[in-house]
Amino acid sequence: MKIGVLALQGAVREHCNSLRACGVEPVEVQYMFQLSEIGGLIIPGGESTTVGKLLVRHKMLEVLTDMGRDGFPIFGTCTGLILLAKEISGSQQPRLNLMDITVERNAFGRQIASFERDLAIPEIGEADFHAIFIRAPYIVKVGAGVRVLAKIDDKILLVRQQNLLAAAFHPELTTDLRIHQYFIRICADRP
Amino acid sequence: MDTGTVMVKRGLAEMLKGGVIMDVTTPEQAKIAEEAGAVAVMALERVPADIRAQGGVARMSDPEIIIRIMDAVTIPVMAKARIGHFVEAQILEALEIDYIDESEVLTPADEHYHINKHLFKVPYVCGARNLGEALRRIGEGAAMIRTKGEAGTGDVVEAVRHIRTVNDEIRRVVNAPTDELMSIAKELGAPYELVVEVKEKGRLPVVNFAAGGIATPADAALMMQLGCDGIFVGSGIFKSDNPAARAKAIVEATAHYQDAKLLAEVSKGIGIAMRGIHVGAMKEEEKIAGRGW
Numbered sequence: 001m002k003i004g005v006l007a008l009q010g011a012v013r014e015h016c017n018s019l020r021a022c023g024v025e026p027v028e029v030q031y032m033f034q035l036s037e038i039g040g041l042i043i044p045g046g047e048s049t050t051v052g053k054l055l056v057r058h059k060m061l062e063v064l065t066d067m068g069r070d071g072f073p074i075f076g077t078c079t080g081l082i083l084l085a086k087e088i089s090g091s092q093q094p095r096l097n098l099m100d101i102t103v104e105r106n107a108f109g110r111q112i113a114s115f116e117r118d119l120a121i122p123e124i125g126e127a128d129f130h131a132i133f134i135r136a137p138y139i140v141k142v143g144a145g146v147r148v149l150a151k152i153d154d155k156i157l158l159v160r161q162q163n164l165l166a167a168a169f170h171p172e173l174t175t176d177l178r179i180h181q182y183f184i185r186i187c188a189d190r191p
Numbered sequence: 192m193d194t195g196t197v198m199v200k201r202g203l204a205e206m207l208k209g210g211v212i213m214d215v216t217t218p219e220q221a222k223i224a225e226e227a228g229a230v231a232v233m234a235l236e237r238v239p240a241d242i243r244a245q246g247g248v249a250r251m252s253d254p255e256i257i258i259r260i261m262d263a264v265t266i267p268v269m270a271k272a273r274i275g276h277f278v279e280a281q282i283l284e285a286l287e288i289d290y291i292d293e294s295e296v297l298t299p300a301d302e303h304y305h306i307n308k309h310l311f312k313v314p315y316v317c318g319a320r321n322l323g324e325a326l327r328r329i330g331e332g333a334a335m336i337r338t339k340g341e342a343g344t345g346d347v348v349e350a351v352r353h354i355r356t357v358n359d360e361i362r363r364v365v366n367a368p369t370d371e372l373m374s375i376a377k378e379l380g381a382p383y384e385l386v387v388e389v390k391e392k393g394r395l396p397v398v399n400f401a402a403g404g405i406a407t408p409a410d411a412a413l414m415m416q417l418g419c420d421g422i423f424v425g426s427g428i429f430k431s432d433n434p435a436a437r438a439k440a441i442v443e444a445t446a447h448y449q450d451a452k453l454l455a456e457v458s459k460g461i462g463i464a465m466r467g468i469h470v471g472a473m474k475e476e477e478k479i480a481g482r483g484w
Contacts, residue, residue, distance in 0.1 A: 008446050009209040009230065030447065045206045047230040047266055054228065054446055078206070091265070105265060111289040112312050114199040117192040134202045135267065135289070173202055 003187060004029040004038035008054040010046020010079060014172035018180045032060055040073035040187035043080030045134065045170050048105065051079055052094035061094055068098040073163045073190060075183040081166035082137055089140070099161050100143025107138045107155070119169070121150045121158060124178040131157070131169035138168050163190065195312030200334035203267065203290065203314060204398035207231060207335075207421055211411065211442050212400065214238050214425040216256070218263035220434070227438035231267040231289070233423070234260040239296050239343030240426035240465065243479075249297040251279040254286055261286070269316070274483055275301025277310075284313045290335070292316050293328075295482035296342045296425075305483065308332030318402065320353045320480055322360035322389070323379035329397055330382040336395060338419070339480040340403020343426050345467025347404040347413065349480060354401060354417045364389045403480065406431070406464045408444030408457050415448035426465055433462030 005015045007028035016026035019042075027038050035041070041064070043051070055061040068074050068084075074096075076084040083095050087102035108115070114135055118128035129150075139156035142148060150158035157168040158179075163186060171179040210230030215221040221232050236252040237245065251272050261268045267289035272279035274293055279300075283291050293306050295318050308315040309332035318339035319325035325336045338357060340350030360379065364386055367375055372390060376383040388396045401414035402423035411422045422445050424438075431437045440457040447453045470478070 007209075011205045011208065013208070014205065030450075046208075047206065047210060049225060049266060050210055050228045050230050050442070054443075057443065110287045111199075111203055111267060111314065112284070112287050113194060114203065115192045115194045116196055116198055132198055132202055134199055134206055170202065173198065173205065 001039040001187060002027050002037055003184065004034065004041040006041060006043045006051070006080075008046075009050050010044040011170065011172055012044055014170075015042050015044045015077075018172050018177060021175075022177050022180050022184055024184055032058070032063060035063065035067065039190070040075065040183065042183070043074065043076040043083055044172065045078035045080070048079040048082040049093050052083060055083075056094045061096065065096050065098060068096060068164060071163050071190060073165075073183065073187045074098070075165040075167075075186075077167045077170055077172060078134065078136060081139075081168055084164060084166050085139075087141075099159070099164050099166060100146050101139045101156075101159060101166070102141040103137050104140050105137050106135050108133060108136055111135055119150050119152070119157065121179075123149045124182050129171070129176055129178065130174055131171075132173045133169045136168045197334070200314035201397050204316070204335035207267075207400075208398055209421055209446060211422045211424060211438075211445050212269065213428055213438060214423075215260060215429070218259045220429055221260045221263045221268075223435050224428070224438055225264045225266050227435060228442035229266060229438065230421070231269055232260065232264060233269045233271065233292065233425075234288075235271065238426040238429060240345070240430050241343075242296060243343040243468075251276070251282065251297070254282065257283075257286055257288065261288070271297055272306070273297040274299040275304050275306060277306045280306055280311065284311055288313060290314055290316055293333075294318065295339060295479050299482050303484070305331050316400075318480070318483060319357070321356045321379075322364070323381045324483070325357060325395060325399070326379065326381035326385040326389070329385055329395075333397065335398050335400070337400040337402040337423055340401065340405070341470050341473075341478055341480050342403045343468075343479075344404050344470050344473075345406040345427060345430070345465040346470045347406070347410045348470050350401050350404045350414060351417065353480075354414065354419055357395070357399070358418055361389055361394060365393050404470070405441075406467060408440045408454060408461075411441045412444045412448035412454055415445055421445065430465035431462060436461040437464070
């Protein structure tokens with residue numbers, strides 16, 4: 001099975017490296033036709049307004065929305081989380097409109113507030129996950145079908161809604177592969 | 192919880208890859224840039240072409256202008272401090288700017304020393320013309336590099352020279368046996384540990400954008416095909432006759448830099464590029480890339 005990394009802008013190389021380290025062949029996805037070659041898609045960190053506009057210009061936004069509704073696995077990190085959300089506080093920017101979550105962009109503040117810290121994520125194992133947050137969003141509200149997998153206080157940071165997975169931080173910047181492996185299992189288990 | 196770490200500083204640059212950072216002088220221009228798909232803007236009082244034309248001392252921008260631009264957009268905002276002017280940098284950090292550019296485009300404040308960038312929580316981008324200069328800046332704490340090119344000219348020739356030089360020198364380091372690296376470090380004037388890191392990774396330890404002279408979508412795609420991670424456009428957008436269309440076209444060209452059909456499509460009907468200055472006809476003392484050491 002191949003897994004795609006949306007390659008319009010952002011930390012594409014890092015996600016490809018993580019997938020390779022998991023033994024999965026990555027595909028840098030720039031065009032619609034490539035979507036039929038892959039068993040799942042990662043939307044990497046980047047600038048969400050830029051990636052959203054490029055998805056619209058290349059008519060991929062609606063196609064991905066339809067695929068996501070049909071059960072195609074999508075994993076969004078940071079920008080990817082924002083694009084997966086149905087609600088983005090105070091913004092009308094283009095999005096996939098797939099997950100029942102309300103997201104606050106740059107929620108921790110500007111770059112000077114970017115941080116790293118250990119995070120408990122029982123779903124992927126006992127050991128803490130070292131999470132890197134860069135001008136990160138967080139989720140303020142989730143719908144009934146959304147499972148919260150990690151949070152700090154009331155800030156929700158990792159969620160799953162069936163075939164969809166979204167993280168406010170950047171597992172691709174670390175060598176801990178557990179979240180990528182978790183997504184690969186979602187892709188492999190798809191009926 | 193750790194803030195201002197090397198990881199989060201370099202990490203923001205990783206997130207900007209494949210994108211275009213645009214020089215803007217007003218909130219209105221910042222909005223045009225954001226609307227066109229810029230990944231960040233550089234807040235300035237004057238674009239490099241005007242600094243060049245008007246002369247005088249070029250300093251950090253008025254904080255008022257920077258704040259108004261920060262309030263106008265949701266994308267990251269960068270601003271320039273003079274080389275060695277660590278107090279301008281302290282002020283920019285106090286404004287909570289997202290990235291500081293210690294820039295040769297402004298008049299240098301120190302002829303010997305760059306800023307000790309490790310002391311700041313806000314990350315830095317610095318210019319370089321070759322591998323040694325890039326690694327010295329990284330050694331001082333820069334989290335992102337841009338090849339200098341020749342700012343404010345609209346002539347891409349220096350940007351090409353600088354990325355080709357960096358690439359050449361990286362290839363030399365990668366191909367050299369380990370026992371030659373110390374002598375190479377001495378020749379380059381670069382920290383030994385960083386030369387070793389370049390050999391291991393086969394590239395610079397941080398993200399490297401192109402800057403200085405990019406004026407068309409084709410220029411942007413050229414720099415991307417030569418191996419840059421993204422593009423700074425200074426005067427090239429707001430000194431052209433249709434900034435919104437040109438900005439959008441350069442964003443598309445940077446995202447799809449290998450797709451000649453798309454490049455042809457986006458290069459159509461975007462008006463006249465900035466007139467520019469032919470670098471080959473400039474006197475050596477008129478060039479600003481030589482500032483910094």
